[in-house]
Amino acid sequence: MENKVIRVAMIGFGGIAKSHKRGYEKLEKQGAPVKLVAICDIDPEQFTKAQAINLEGNSKYDLSGQTLYTDLDEMIAKETFDMVDICLPSFLHKEYATRMLRTGKHVLCEKPMSLSSADCEEMIATAKACGKKLMIGQCLRFEPLYLFLKNAIEEGTFGKVKNAFFERLSAMPRWGFEGWYHDTNRSGGAILDLHIHDVDMVRFLFGEPKAVSAIAYDAETRWAVINSRFMYDDDKIVVATASWDEAKSTKFAMPYRVNFEKATVTQQGGVVTVYPAEGEPYEAELPKADRMAEEIRFLAMSILEDSENVKNPPESAMMTVKLVETLRESIAQKGATVAF
Ligand SMILES: NC(=O)c1ccc[n+]([C@@H]2O[C@H](COP(=O)([O-])OP(=O)(O)OC[C@H]3O[C@@H](n4cnc5c(N)ncnc54)[C@H](O)[C@@H]3O)[C@@H](O)[C@H]2O)c1
Structure with missing residues (x-):
């Protein structure tokens, strides 16, 4: 070798x-x-x-x-x-x-x-x-913006997470082979194509939720805008939103906000800012890696x-698809809590 x-x-x-x-x-x-x-x-x-x-x-x-x-x-x-x-x-x-x-x-x-x-x-x-x-x-498992959170959670740098909000917002994709993005049967809609990133990240950061609740509406595909809540044994609040229904003039955005016991961490436009409970906010220094x-x-x-x-591992990617399927079950029941 x-x-x-x-x-x-x-x-x-x-x-x-x-x-x-x-x-x-x-x-x-x-x-x-x-x-x-x-x-x-x-x-x-x-x-x-x-x-x-x-x-x-x-x-x-x-x-x-x-x-x-x-x-x-x-x-x-x-x-x-x-x-x-x-x-x-x-x-x-x-x-x-x-x-x-x-x-x-x-x-x-x-x-x-x-x-x-x-x-x-x-x-x-x-x-x-x-x-x-x-x-x-x-x-995203290779993206420094999210690895910063993974590391902070594993090291306990800012204490425990109290609440976390992830967003992924886009206009409907305007490119694509034979219009496949617009066909739910070929793309799975925004819930499978776009939201999957945050569904996977929630599992990567916090492990398997015990239950979920989600609502969604259809636009150019089914499940074009989704809001999902992931429930854990403790009472932290974990929420993710994805949209393929933003105005055409908007730019793609994937901000997050995670509130730890000792600091709030935000990411907006590729800048991670730490707001400590005590002291001045500062920008996190991240490696310049391309995911x-x-x-x-x-x-x-x-x-x-x-x-x-x-x-x-692919087994984990499969669990992420399974979790999307569970979110769809909840959506079909108008946001009912569904065990995972
Ligand atoms: N990781 C990310 O952040 C990210 C971002 C965008 C898209 N994606 C994913 O990447 C995949 C591709 O998305 P895209 O936006 O590049 O789609 P796309 O439609 O732009 O590109 C697909 C390409 O495949 C070609 N193609 C179709 N059938 C083929 C075949 N049988 N043999 C060879 N070529 C064929 C098409 O001509 C086209 O060029 C999707 O699964 C999408 O969800 C991931």
């Missing part, structure tokens, strides 16, 4: 793939043992057009270091690679992840893991049967070292 470099092929080169591409460029500059060697997208225009997604704005990219394909079978036949990075629309995740695992590749697959927890179980079983690693791109680069590095290293993925 000495000097081994993990060779990666990407499938799907739409909106989020461009952020992954930037991640690979950063990793290569840093000399990380991972290299993006090929990309496949059925739409060749994706290799030339600039992409604007709510999250990041326009991106520029240089594809001179990758071989480009519009046919997956051809890429599999011609390329040598260890790992595939699936950036396909959500309704294709299970089909392509299981296919690539069976082809003998390790798989990084974008969130949400799939449209149902039954699909997720099949993906995990396939990874086990094939002896390959599967990781889902729950990228996409870090999740790719993490999986590549765990392949190289054959280490167990305790930070972001």
Whole structure:
């Protein structure tokens, strides 16, 4: 394994793939043992057009270091690679992840893991049967803005959490392959596509809730705006909101506010501010890590070292999809408390 470099092929080169591409460029500059060697997208225009997604704005990219394909079978036949990075629309995740695992590749697959927890179980079983690693791109687990909270909770830096509020607010996505975001059957609506980030983060920070209560309304998809409450054994209040129904002129926003015993911590526009119970507020100093680069590095290293993925295992990504299903049960009962 000495000097081994993990060779990666990407499938799907739409909106989020461009952020992954930037991640690979950063990793290569840093000399990380991972290299993006090929990309496949059925739409060749994706290799030339600039992409604007709510999250990041326009991106520029240089594809001179990758071989480009519009046919997956051809890429599999011609390329040598260890790992595939699936950036396909959500309704294709299970089909392509299981296919690539069976082809003998390790798989990084974008969130949400799939449209149902039954699909997720099949993906995990396939990874086990094939002896390959599967990781889902729950990228906030690699984002310094949220790792600051994780660390504060684990270290008890500011005492216990008393209440926590997470938001993820966006206009309806205006890009997307054949309008898939607008079709609840293919995207799962904002609850599965957008809210899933905070549902996963709540579990990552606080563990499994004992019950949930949620309300939602439909707009351009079902479950376009959601407000969820996560209940624990203690009486802390944990609430998350997501929206695909903000005005078109708004910018994507993902603020949070967590109130600990000894400080309130807020994050707005990528700035984490600590307001101590005693003393002056200050801005937290955070590492300048790119969450996409870090999740790719993490999986590549765990392949190289054959280490167990305790930070972001697929079983946990499946539980996050299960929790979304439980939130939908509560929504169907107009916000009734449903055990998890
Ligand atoms: N982690 C995040 O923060 C984040 C942000 C945005 C999107 N996502 C997720 O990433 C995934 C992709 O989202 P997106 O916005 O990039 O979608 P997109 O529609 O912009 O891109 C999908 C790409 O897949 C291509 N494609 C479709 N079918 C194909 C096939 N059979 N073979 C090869 N290529 C095919 C399309 O041509 C398109 O270029 C979704 O699951 C989405 O939820 C994650």
